[in-house]
Amino acid sequence: MARAIMLQGTGSDVGKTVLVAGLCRAAKKRGLNVRPFKPQNMSNNAAVADIPGEDGGGEIGRGQWLQAVACGVAPSIHMNPVLLKPQSDVGSQVVVQGKVFGQAKARDYQAMKAHLMGAVLDSWEKLGQGADLVIVEGAGSPAEINLRPRDIANMGFATRANVPVVLVGDIDRGGVIASVAGTHLILPEEDRRMVVGYLINKFRGDVTLFDDGIEAINRFTGWPCFGVVPWLKAAALLPSEDSVILERLTAGEERALKVAVPMLGRIANFDDLDPLRAEPQVEVVFVPPGRRLPADAGLVVIPGSKSTIADLLTFRENGWDSDLAAHRRRGGHVVGICGGYQMLGRVVRDPHGIEGSVKEAEGLGLLDVETVMEPEKTVRNSTARSLHFDTPLEGYEIHLGATAGPDCMRPVAVLNDNNDGATSADGKVFGTYLHGLFGADTFRARFLESLGVKGAGVDYRGEVERALDDIAEQLETHLDIDAILTAAR
Structure with missing residues (x-):
């Protein structure tokens, strides 16, 4: 040994x-x-x-x-x-x-x-x-x-x-x-x-x-x-693991783009946001329960969740669904990752009771898709390519459930040779199962440029090293x- x-x-x-x-x-x-x-x-x-x-x-x-x-x-x-x-x-x-x-x-x-x-x-x-x-x-x-x-x-x-x-x-x-x-x-x-x-x-x-x-x-x-x-x-500058750090990420300095992230009760893989936090012109604000999503946010990211239906119900209890609807009326952008992607659809079903006793919940309705929880868990590293910006991506999948619907005809990426994700008709809302999406420097730079942020694209992995x-x-x-x-x- x-x-x-x-x-x-x-x-x-x-x-x-x-x-x-x-x-x-x-x-x-x-x-x-x-x-x-x-x-x-x-x-x-x-x-x-x-x-x-x-x-x-x-x-x-x-x-x-x-x-x-x-x-x-x-x-x-x-x-x-x-x-x-x-x-x-x-x-x-x-x-x-x-x-x-x-x-x-x-x-x-x-x-x-x-x-x-x-x-x-x-x-x-x-x-x-x-x-x-x-x-x-x-x-x-x-x-x-x-x-x-x-x-x-x-x-x-x-x-x-x-x-x-x-x-x-x-x-x-x-x-x-x-x-x-x-x-x-x-x-x-x-x-x-x-x-x-x-x-x-x-x-x-x-x-x-x-x-x-x-x-x-x-x-x-x-x-x-x-x-x-x-x-x-x-x-x-290192990826965060323990959720206790979220208490220190509820405010930041005002910058070119504010990104609001609702602090879900069972938030998972919130280090997906770390590459955005590393961008000098981007302010990422984690919004705790009891507070409203900031009206001046240009982007709302709904992160992963270990209990999608439970977090969806508390999302509504916090009034974040109304805040999100107002954000959309103002022309704001929304991204859902994994559990957040599932929440953006019309309904989430859990017929086998995998997550708990609640078998079905109405989604936020920003994407025309439905999710059904399945017993088999997808766990794999993935290579992908962004279809929105034609740039390489890499990351990983950890999720239960499969998502389908008309908006999946506008996928976000080709992931392991299969289409992944869904995009709204106006292109301002999309969801994906790919964790690590924002870790791709070229994709992140082009995505932020589409939101008005110029000169983004720090070498995030280099920053970690x-x-x-x-x-x-x-x-x-x-x-x-x-x-x-x-x-x-």
Whole structure:
């Protein structure tokens, strides 16, 4: 097996995903064959990864896809063997080694974990073959000792796989000394022995000002500090995985084009909007429930959804259907991606109850199409070509259901040799199943030019690569990476 080190957090959203990506890129630059691994992830932002030995693809968390990019390797379903995709406040779809395993409520999922640990360890063994180093990302916090008996995401995995742990504390949210020292206090001795040190993340200003804080943590825990990481501005250029970031994307600077994105309750793959956010003349505003869609938006994008019918119903409850109708009367443009595409039609039917008890819902009626949910899930990477602008596209599909109707006679793209999507008669509304649509620089430039934005078309993938390089450089400066690699085993 490869040597390994694991980052666990004192809580959620402490920056583990970005830190793992940065460490992966730093290790790659040192000439190591490095891979990312996350035993269990919870996210509706998914990516398509290869299933070794099989045609087609499987689902992993978007964060592990980004970390694979940082490593310079193809994403594999073994990088994230268990993915939970929330469908309601109490239940999630469970994806195991890339494929849908079933549905589970939170309490039922706890009982399921004993079986899932086998899949986690199987993927762990397969992923490590041929690698020099595996950098593991935990989920949540090991301090959630009420979940410890059946844990597969943090210390439950670390102790079974004998992987040393670096604890990550987030100073930006406050209370970081108590978070690190408190974690040390409540961990059982078996788990505490796995921790080889800690690091502090998201420090604003002169990091030497925290020297006394490090001394205090060392006094309480005896753990060595691997460094204090400053606020990483380049992280804003990376694809987003965790929906908590949406709270910070509800406003922006006024620019040439405002793009409004309703923040659906089960929003999925909202990183589809990241390439638009990277354009200097485009302002992307995520609109939270209870707020109106801005009247000065030139474009409304309805993103993907893990529960199309449920999100369609809440779309109306928020009055966004009226806002969207007014937007259309003003001549505004609308794009729907995946679940958003399904919502734009006349009706969405779920005869098998795949998404829940509601079997049918009236759509928003902006496209003359209908969608029927089907048990077979489409999961694949795709090459495509835009029929609107005759430019190449690439992305991926993750969806249930098939969509058909008169507006499909005006498709959006040729996708894997088949027509995909639908366009309104006036050309101002279109929907597609292709995630990653806006990631194609030439397409994005021409599409935005059609909306009056001149000079668009930043090298988005290049921006991501440069951001990863910048983060790796920052980590080399502010962390003792030699010590972290020495601690790996």
